Amino acid sequence: MDRANSRVLKNPEENLELFTLIWLDANVNSTAENVETASKLRRIINFLKLFDNVSDCEWYIKDIKQEKVVLIVSGSLGSNIVPNIHNLQQVDSVYVYCTDKVKNRQWSEKYKKVVDVITQPDELVTKISKDQLYRNKVEDLPSVAVYDQTHKNLSAENGNFIWFQLFIETLVRMDNKKANHKILSQLMTQHYADQTIIDEFVLTYRPENAVWWYSRQSCIYRILNKALRVQNMDMLFNFRFLIADILDQLKAEQNNFKESKVKLYRGQTMSLAEVEKMRKSIGQLISINSFFSTTLNRDIALPFTKSIREFKADIQSVLFEIEANTRLKETKPFALINHLSFDGKEDEVLFMLGSIFRLVCVEFDDKKNIWKIKLVLQSENDHELKTVLNHMKKDMDDKTSLLSLGILLSNMGELDQAQKYFYSVIDDLLEAEDQQIASCYHELGKIARTKGNYDDAIFLFQVSLDLKSKYFAINSTSMATTYANIGNTYMCKCEYELALKNYTRCLDIFLATIGPNDVMTAQVYHNISSIYRLQGNFDLARATLEKSLNIISNKLPTDHADFALLYVSFGELYNNQLDYKQAICFYKRALDIQQKTLPKNHKNIGKTYGSIADCYSGASQYSEAVESFQMALKICQNALPLSHPRIKQTEDRIKSVTIEDEIDQRQWCAVTYNNAPWLKIYDIIMNFLNIIAPFTINLISTILILHRVTQSKINVKKQEKFSNIIEQQLMFHKHLIINPLILITLTFSRLIISLVSVCGKETKLSYVNLFGYFISFLPPALTVFVFVTPSITNNSEFKTFFKRTRTFKWFTTLKNRFINA
Structure with a gap:
């Protein structure tokens, strides 16, 4: 047996056909009659599983995803398991095999999937054999x-x-x-x-x-x-x-x-x-x-x-x-x-x-x-x-190989299967020192990078380069593509200088061999533009992207995946420049192509959804951001290993725009009125009016009062200087200035929070919000102290009133006691 095929032999516990036959009975293996019946049943449906307890059987049925279940169950255990599994999509039919037909018909009649209640083994085998012919007919549908x-x-x-x-x-x-x-x-x-x-x-x-x-x-x-x-x-x-x-x-x-x-x-x-x-x-x-x-x-x-x-x-x-x-x-x-x-x-x-x-x-x-x-x-x-x-068919060789199949599966996002075939090629050709081995290590490096194992990827690319140097010239396009992929990996590690060094090396080879107007050259320009963008050189990044776009526009069909990659990069460029509307437009153009040309759970679709979500979040469109983040997370969980950093990053981004309500088991997200911007303007105006307006009116009134009083004093005391009179009046009426200052100080935190806070779950942010919120309620709670204490007149009147109230209360209490006595 060759090694490539030995890797794809299946586990004997895996069902190769559509139907799974399950027999649940406490005595399923205890009698010779049951053993013989099981042998006959296996000739009808090859994959037969035997269980003697309900919990193991129920767990096994619920775990089935791609097969249809035909269940044989004893009467005593059937009444326990059938209610729990009857509505599962994978459960096709149920046969109750028992000794008391009348008793078990009573509980089983209400379940539509219970086909029959049977007491004899030969009758059971005959019935299932006949029904299976119909089942095969119903379920054997074309895909x-x-x-x-x-x-x-x-x-x-x-x-x-x-x-x-x-x-x-x-x-x-x-x-x-x-x-x-x-x-x-x-x-x-x-x-x-x-x-x-x-x-x-x-x-x-x-x-x-x-x-x-x-x-x-x-x-x-x-x-x-x-x-x-x-x-x-x-x-x-x-x-x-x-x-x-x-x-x-x-x-x-x-x-x-x-x-x-x-x-x-x-x-x-x-x-x-x-x-x-x-x-x-x-x-x-x-x-x-x-x-x-x-x-x-x-x-x-x-x-x-x-x-x-x-x-x-x-x-x-x-x-x-x-x-x-x-x-x-x-x-x-x-x-x-x-x-x-x-x-x-x-x-x-x-x-x-x-x-x-x-x-x-x-x-x-x-x-x-x-x-x-x-x-x-x-x-x-x-x-x-x-x-x-x-176009994709033309890219194939007339005769394909395991290497071709591995590359196709890798492009489809079937990374584990592709990896298996690449290692199969390496095993088969290792002794022959075939140049395909170098290509396999190159492809394995791409898979490692996709899985987030960047150091492993660089190692595998380096192995590929070492092997390629035995078969190709140092300035060959094969060597150049590996340099480009090493650059991509350093990009993922945020080591931009090393990335640019490898991209430049690749570009020099391409310009000298295939020329400036080849699709592969355009891809390198595309990669270099990402470096410029990350370094903040947006104009140069845009010019390089446009150069790449011009090349592929003359070489590839408009729905080719390379256009989607370019549109994503344009989106990232505008995202970095905070032009979210334009960025979302490009991301959606990319998503349009990806959804037409890639499998539904491809990692690139998930990445694009995540980018769209980031833009919505940046534009304060939180409900749209959460929806896109959830789409991204769902795809990433299907396409990538659970340990991949992108999954954790997406989960964190969802939390940054939502609040988990553990009591009601729900998520709350900030909602903005994106279709009615006037509401947002109205909200800002009302916040200013409620907080700034009282302070402004109070301050203007104080200035007018001070001016009027000072003017009157000058008319009476003409020999006194204006500055002295103002100083005296400020000291006497200081409460008129202190009051609004205290009010605006205490309420300013509430104004800031209402304007700049976002929906979040960060612990520190929640305490800041809570502290500021409670401070904003201090002014109405401290009104007496804020308005009375600073004024000498008001303070004197307040004390007099307090004494009178206290004396009156003492007198009333004494009078009541005297009368009661």
Whole structure:
């Protein structure tokens, strides 16, 4: 077995098929009858798990993500577990296997997923075997990706559409002579007790009978279909020889159609939710990401539409009507396979996986109680991303390799899988000292940098440089790309001088070899602009970015990922200059491209959401900032290791604009009136009026009083100097000045907090806010002391009043006591 394939063999505890059979019974392993029954059940659903306690079984079921569960449970334990797991999406069917049918029907009747209550082992095996035929029919649906051309739902599926097409293209271009089908058989041997089919596969498989093996309803068919459905890259890699052989057979047979156009049919059942999804996608393109079996005969397709309503209430009968132009170029191949298939079905037509159709209409036939979905086969050049997809295909070699596959997976964000393939290449070629080893270390360095392991990345890049120096000239473009990546890593470490040194070295090589107008040269200009930006040289940064943009505008399609990277850099430049509106505009242009061309959980999409959130936060648009930060965090948690610094940084940024309410278990965020700026102006004006206005009026009144009194004194005492009179009056009326000064001092903290504070969770900030808030209430609480104490007259009157009040109170108390006595 070669090392590359040994790395992708699966854990025997992993289910390779869609259904998992679980048997929960306290005595499940205690009787010979149960052991024999378990053996028979495993022939129906290969993956069988046995449990004798509720808690372990319930935990296992809840942890299942990609399979459907068929549960067999005893009556005594069923009443405990079924209420807890019945509504889980992964639970498909439940069978109660017991000794008292009447008693257990009473509690189980209210649960729709309980198919039957059974008392005999043979009856149990027969019932599950019969029902499993229907289950396979319902669940064995083609994997469909909707490509939205309206931009109303930019999404995720558009990016997956492109990358899955590229992944399959990479697999079928690989040199599959080394793809020994015995490797796949060894994998299946670990999972299947019955080796009959596997042994036959090893002995009889040939490229010319690939369709025969696929169309046979065996474990090979079920494993491949599940791998396509969940896009299990490792498993599809193991099946690459079978996929490539089927492709070759369909290509060879496609020209045998006599008619230029054919009408095809496919009958199946679908959930109501899936039908609704189709109805909402009318007019869009759909990619069938699995092999798609159809027939020329409508009557053959119709029986497959029969609903299994006693099994699933929401199952709908669906008939696909497909128009296909047999002369249409640039399509995935399709062909009549009567003479190639296992059972020789008449008029069967098989489409290659990845075939693209336009969804014309979805209608319900009331008379026949069936949904009709009309599709038209489309050329691969009929969608707006054709330029990007074709450009990416051109970048591939005619013959791809494990290294090519690793690079593709790395670009898709599947870092762990890519890393595995790179190490496989190194293991295989180490003794041969192949130059691909240097490329693998280069790619491993990029992965380490993406994961935040910057020192490891620099080490790996240096190893790559040392190896490349054996095969390439010192001024080769291969060496230059590694210098550029070392520069990128030093950028991440904020060591800008070292980054610029490596970028400059790379640029010098590119200018001397590929010239100033190459895309790779543009990428280096792009990187250098980031250094200028971080050093505060914004004009030079913008000029360098524009130079990069001019180059790629003449070389790449407008939806290429390099445009997104440039728009992000423009956004960062304007963000640094505090021009948040312009920055958000560029970030959103980048996000538009990323959502169309990258997988939905790609790290770059998460990073762009984080940048948008930073701009919203800087512009005091906190609710929008929190929403974008949460999107960024969700993507980063899926795309990056949990220890990656970007995850912690994003969590901290969310906390900086929100307050955690641990009592009510919610987050509060600051809200601003961004759509009504006049409200913010009004709020500022009212704050000034409430705090500054009383002080101003009081001060003006004091000045007027002092001026009037001083003027009167001068008229009476003409011999006295004006300055002396003013000084006397200031001393006498000092309370009129002291009072407003005390008021404005105590309330000024409240004015500052209302204008500059932000929503936060910092401990120090919360104490400052609290202290300032309480100080602002001191003026009304100390009114008597503030206005009375500084004035001699007011103070004298206050004391007199206090004495009179105290004397009156003493007299009244004495009088009351005398009367009561």
